[in-house]
Every structure is written in structure tokens, then in C-alpha cells.
Amino acid sequence: MTPTPTRARRRGALIAWAFLAPALLLFLYFKFIPMFTGLTMSFQEIRYIDSQWVGLDNYRTILTDDAFASAIWHSLVLALGTTAGSLVLGLGFALLIEGPARYLWFVRTAAFLPVVTTMAAVAEVWRIMYHPGDTGMLNSILGWVALDPQPFLASEDSSLLSIMGMSIWRGTPYDMMIFLAGLVGVDRTLYEAAAVDGASTWRRLRHITLPALRPVFWILFTLAAIRGLRVFVEVYVLTNGGPNGSSEVLMTLIYKLGFQTGELGIASAGGIVLFAATLLLTVLVQLMRRRQAAS
Amino acid sequence: MRFDSALGLEARRGPVAVAVKVLLYSGMVLIFTGPLVALLISAFNETLDPTAFTLWPDSFTFENFVQAGERNVYLYLFNSFVVVGFGLLLQVIVSVFAAYALARKKFRGMSIVMLIMLTTMMLPEEIIAIPLSLVLADLPVLHLDLIGTYAGMILPVGAWGFSILVMTEFMKEVPVELEEAARIDGAGELRTFFTIILPLCRPALGVIGVFGFTMIWDQYLLPLIVAPESGMWTLPIALRSLRSDEEVGIGVVLAASLLALLPSIIAFLAFQRQFMRGLTSGAIKG
Numbered sequence: 001m002t003p004t005p006t007r008a009r010r011r012g013a014l015i016a017w018a019f020l021a022p023a024l025l026l027f028l029y030f031k032f033i034p035m036f037t038g039l040t041m042s043f044q045e046i047r048y049i050d051s052q053w054v055g056l057d058n059y060r061t062i063l064t065d066d067a068f069a070s071a072i073w074h075s076l077v078l079a080l081g082t083t084a085g086s087l088v089l090g091l092g093f094a095l096l097i098e099g100p101a102r103y104l105w106f107v108r109t110a111a112f113l114p115v116v117t118t119m120a121a122v123a124e125v126w127r128i129m130y131h132p133g134d135t136g137m138l139n140s141i142l143g144w145v146a147l148d149p150q151p152f153l154a155s156e157d158s159s160l161l162s163i164m165g166m167s168i169w170r171g172t173p174y175d176m177m178i179f180l181a182g183l184v185g186v187d188r189t190l191y192e193a194a195a196v197d198g199a200s201t202w203r204r205l206r207h208i209t210l211p212a213l214r215p216v217f218w219i220l221f222t223l224a225a226i227r228g229l230r231v232f233v234e235v236y237v238l239t240n241g242g243p244n245g246s247s248e249v250l251m252t253l254i255y256k257l258g259f260q261t262g263e264l265g266i267a268s269a270g271g272i273v274l275f276a277a278t279l280l281l282t283v284l285v286q287l288m289r290r291r292q293a294a295s
Numbered sequence: 296m297r298f299d300s301a302l303g304l305e306a307r308r309g310p311v312a313v314a315v316k317v318l319l320y321s322g323m324v325l326i327f328t329g330p331l332v333a334l335l336i337s338a339f340n341e342t343l344d345p346t347a348f349t350l351w352p353d354s355f356t357f358e359n360f361v362q363a364g365e366r367n368v369y370l371y372l373f374n375s376f377v378v379v380g381f382g383l384l385l386q387v388i389v390s391v392f393a394a395y396a397l398a399r400k401k402f403r404g405m406s407i408v409m410l411i412m413l414t415t416m417m418l419p420e421e422i423i424a425i426p427l428s429l430v431l432a433d434l435p436v437l438h439l440d441l442i443g444t445y446a447g448m449i450l451p452v453g454a455w456g457f458s459i460l461v462m463t464e465f466m467k468e469v470p471v472e473l474e475e476a477a478r479i480d481g482a483g484e485l486r487t488f489f490t491i492i493l494p495l496c497r498p499a500l501g502v503i504g505v506f507g508f509t510m511i512w513d514q515y516l517l518p519l520i521v522a523p524e525s526g527m528w529t530l531p532i533a534l535r536s537l538r539s540d541e542e543v544g545i546g547v548v549l550a551a552s553l554l555a556l557l558p559s560i561i562a563f564l565a566f567q568r569q570f571m572r573g574l575t576s577g578a579i580k581g
Contacts, residue, residue, distance in 0.1 A: 009401075015484055016400035020408060023393035026454035030427065031415045033435055038426035096319060098300040107320045109567065111327040116563040116570075118513050120531035121555035124538060124548060125330050131346040137333065140347070173327060177574055183301060191301075201302060209301040230419040233515045237535055251421050258425040259520075271422040278419060 038268045046264035058269035068270065070245065071253040078164055078235075078249060079228025085168035087220060090175025091213070095205075097176075098183050112177060114170045123237035126166045127153065130238075156246035159239050163247055167234055175220050182216035183209070214292070222285045226278050250274050331556065338549040345545040359546035366543055367525070368551045371533040374522075375512065375555075378448045378529055382511045383504065385453040390503055391496070393454075394462035395488055399474070416456035421516060427451065428520040447521035448529070452511050458503040461573060465499035466492060501569035509559045530555045 042058055044051045062068045093111065097104050114122070129137040130152035139149040152162040186209055194204045232251035235241060241248035241256075250270060258267035299305070304316065333348035341354035363369070397408065420427075431441045431451075441447030469492055477487045518529045525536070534555060538548045563570055 012400050013402035016396040016402040016405075019392045019396035019400075022389045023454045023459060024408070024411070026389065026450065027411060027415055029430070029434065030451040030454075031418060031423065034423040034426040034430050035418060037430060038423055041426060041429075093323060095300075095302050096304065097323070098302065099305040100299065101305055103320070104305075107323055109564075110324045113331060113560060113563070114327055116509050116559050117331070118531055118555050118559055120513075120515055120534050121552040122330070124534050124552045125334050127538075128346075128348060128545075129330060129333075133346050135344065135346045137348050169327070169330075174574075177571070181574075186301065188299065205301055226419065230421045232421050236515075254425070255516075259428075264425060264429075267425050271425060275418065275422045278422075279417070282417065 038271050041265055042269035042272045044265050046262075046268075051265075054265070058265045059273070061266055062269055062273060067245065067248070067253060068250075071248045071250045074160055074247060075229050075231070075249040075251075078160060078167070078231060079225050081161075081164045082167040082171055082228050082231075083221060083224040085164065086171030086175045086224060087217070089168065089172040090220075091179050091217075093172065093176045094179035094183060095209075098180060108177070108180070112173045114172075115174045115177075117170070119170075119233045120237055122170065123166065123234055126169075127238055130162055153239050153247075154243065156244055159243060159247040163234055163238050166238070167228075167231070171224060175224070178216055178220055179213060182213045186212045215289075218285060218289045222282055225281055225285070229278055229281070230274060331560075334549060334553055334556070338546075338553040343544070343546050343549070359544075359550040362544065363547045363550040363554075366537060366547050366551075368530070368533070368537070368547065368554065370526070371528050371530040371551075372554055374445075374527060375529040375531070375558075377445055378514070378518070379508060379511045379558075381445070382449045382452045383507045385449060386455055386458055386507045386511070387500065387503060389454050390458035390462045391493065391500075393459045394466050395492060397459070397463045398466035398469075399492070412456040412459055415454075416460075420451075424516050424520060427517075431521060442521055443524060443527055444521070445527075448514070448518050451517055452514065455507065455510065457510075458507055461503055461506075462496065462499055465496055465502075469495050498569065498572075501566055502573040505562055505566035505570050506573050508562045512559045512562075 041051075043053055043055060045054045045057070097107050097111075131137065131139070132149070132151045132154040133139065134143065134149040136149070136152075138152065142149060151158060153159050190208045191204060194208060199207075230251055231249055232255065235247055235249050235252050236255070239247045241252045251274070254267045254270040254274070257263040257270065304312075307313075307316075333350060336350060336352050337343065337348045338359055339355055339357070340349045340352045341356040341358065343349070343359075396402075397405065428442075431447050433440060441450070473491050473495075474487055477491045482490065513531070514529070515531055518527075518532050522528050522532070525533070528536075530551065534548065534551055537543050537551055
């Protein structure tokens, strides 16, 4: 006997949910329940035995606290600097190594290595390279071109910039690869037409290549900005927020509040604020994109 | 004149152009691989200056790796492999099952499931780190304490939106006729899935496999939360303590860093094609 259509459909739906169950269960336990817990915790003063509801107090603390203000500022600077640096360099390198030649493929593979490396280990490597003494690797290189040794991570003025340097090193090849994929899609006949019209390379770049890359650009921008805002490992390993809080970002501050000082409520509120900022940024970028596409 | 790139650099063959290109490309390779090469050389060098890397090795030695053993580095490496092995296995199984439902079945609530996937990808795991540590210490309903266990590091990476979406996109391409033919031959749901769909998805398995591997290998906050005792540390989180321990020499730190870097680099070089494919098919890595 063949099952009736409705019964077959119901059976299909049942099977679908059964196949989805493991994923949904894991998401529920390790994403949604923590998210919900975090939200409720952010309105409480968490104590060992009985926690108390404190309404928006935790949020008030965050928004008025100097440490949070500077952490938010550092996160923004780091996110925007890293994003802009990786995008510009990524685009530049992508243009330079575009092409089908075999040696270019080698250059691409080699240049891509930083992206797949383990952050924690790479950060240890950069810590050594950033050694402030004049024997440090980067300082030796600066010495060759007759520049003074820099303190890098050891100074309040340059700690954040030094972290940014490493993040750009690791982010550039990723952007480069995505730009390269975008460049493949550019219509070649347009280049030909431009050459017939006698357009210079610069004009060709500006009027044909760059407009074609615009969607890629926005995707990369959003991704990098979000990733930049939530940066943790880089800072935790390189400086742990120091010296003197000069490179403290939101996540390292939240981590310290949560796991070292035990201010779980405030830390959770910080997490929610970070999430809200991420969401806002994504929506803003999408709106800007839509507007640009419309005009 | 040729038009296969925006700048047309490749077509320039003059001696000056070639010289500039050689300089440019070797400079690029140097910038991006230099730090890694410096680590590779220094880790095998005998006399170590804690402030600098050695680019010209004066003596080759395995001593750093021997000493690393005394500092439990191989235990940490073992932990990392346990987590990445079982974590990846779980992740791939969960992804192919979920993708099968999303790609081949029509059911009510599918758009909600898709929304759930996208939400989890939008939600940075860093943000839920603190509540996650509480949830892991006492799982709701089940009341299990996963702190200090492998399961605590494995289960949370089991479901990953990126893998599920990549797999779903791929499965949509598998022709329905093949599935129908199997049905007519009397194959059941699981049989169709394992004998028809899954073998055809092998290229996509490579993609989610290599991405999953690097993603799990790079986990930092999760093991940091789950493994308070050094016996359960994974290699990435052990590095920082090794370095700040006065008694541990720089050689051990270098050897351990190299061991932490190699697996994902090898995975990338071995599965390069799949990696690039995943990268460009969905620039949506969360």
C-alpha cells in the first residue's frame, strides 16, 4: 500500500527534523542557552548563593566606567585600523599578483599561510619579533635603514599599533584571496574596449576594476569589522591589555571581569553591548550597501 | 596586448619589468612567510638568544624538542589532537545530517531553521564565553559538569553554521533523479543517504573538513574556559604559560609554537584546492 500524500509529507518532515536534531540540540545547548543566560545575568548582581536583580545597573556601570570607555575606544581603533589596513594592502597585493602564471600561484600560496596559522602561536612569534631591545628582529631591520629602535609592545604609545600590525599581517592575505576571486569575475572585454579608447591603466582600474569589486569590498569590510570588534587572543597573548591599559580591548576587559574579578553581571552586560555593537554595525553596512546599489 | 589582468603586469617582459617583479614577489613571500621561517629555523638552533630569532643557524639540534617533553608539551599536543579529532568527526557528521534535511526535504519551519543557523554565525562565540562557562559547569536538564573534560571542548564545536551551509549548498546540486531511482529500488532513507548522497558529496566533505580542522585547532577561549588544570590544556593555550614560566627556556616555547603551527599549515597545503573553494564559495566564515 502506498502512503497517502499527506502522510508521506508528514513522514518527510519527521525525517527532516530527525536529521536536524543533533545540530539544533548542540546549538540550543552551546549557543542559545548561553546567550539567554548571558542576557539574564546582565541584569543581575551575580553572587555565589543568591543573585539579585539590579535592573540596568550593570549597563550604567559600563557606560560610565572609564576602563570600559577606553576599552571600547581601543576596540574600535583596532577594528577599523586592522580592517582598513588589510583591505588596502589586500587589494594592492591582489592587483599585483593577478594572473594565471605558475609562479604567481606559488606566491599566492606562500602569502596565504598567515591566514591558516594558529593565532596563539603566531602571537608568540610576533612577541619575539617585537622585542624592544635593539637586538629584536624588527628593530634590527629598522637598524638597517638607519631608524631608531622602537619599543613596540612595551610602550603605551605603540602597543595598540603593534597589535594592529600583526593583525594586518594575518588579515591581508585573506582579503587578497577574496579580491583575487572577485577579479576573475571582471569582464575582460571591457578592458579591451578601454584599451581601444586609449584609456590609461589608472583610468581602467578606477572605472572598470574597482566598481566590479564593490560587493566583495563590502562583504570583507563587514566581516573584518565584526571580527575586529571581538578580538581577544591577539591582545591576550601579546600584551594582555598592557602596558598600563593602553591596549585593553572589550573582550580582554570582559574576560578579566568575568574570570578574574568575578564581576559576572557586569561582564555579561559587556558581552551584550558588544553583541549589540556588532549587530548595529552589520545592519549599518547593509543599509549603506543598499543605498549605494540603488543610486 | 593582452587583457587577462587589471594591471597587465604579466605581459611586461622587459628586463626592468622582470627585475621589479622578482623584487616585488620575493618581497611579498618574505613578508608573509618570514616570521614562520624564522620560527622554523630557530626552533632547531642550539644557542638561542631570547630576544631574537636566528636566521642563520649555527648548530642543528633536537634539544628544544626533547626539553619540550619535560614540560608536558606532548601532553598538550595530544590533548589538541583528541579535541580536533573527535570535534571534527562530530562536526562533519552533524553537518551532513543537517544539510541533508535542509537540501533535500521540504518541511514547515525550514526558514526558521535557516534563521537559527545564520544567527549562530552572527553571534561571536567570544561574547557568550562567560555564560557558556556556567552552562558547561552545569548543563541544563542533564546536570552534567563538563569543566575539565574533553567533552567540554568537543561538544560546543560540534555544530558550526558555516559547515552546514556549505554542505547544504553542495547537496542541492545532487540530481534528484539519483535519489528517486534508489527509492524505487527500495532503498530506505538512511541507505539512500549513505550510498547515494554522501559519496557524491566527497568534494564538499574536503572543504568542511579542512575548514573545520583549522577552526577547531585555533580554538582558544573555549579550552581556556573548559580546562582550568594544566593536564587538560591544549597546545595553543599552554604556550602563554610556558612563555611566562621563568624556568622554561625560550627554546621550549619556540618548539611548542612550531608544533602548534604545523598541523593547520600541513592541513592547508594538503587540501589547498578545497580550502580555496570553501573560501570563495562562501566568504561567510563566522
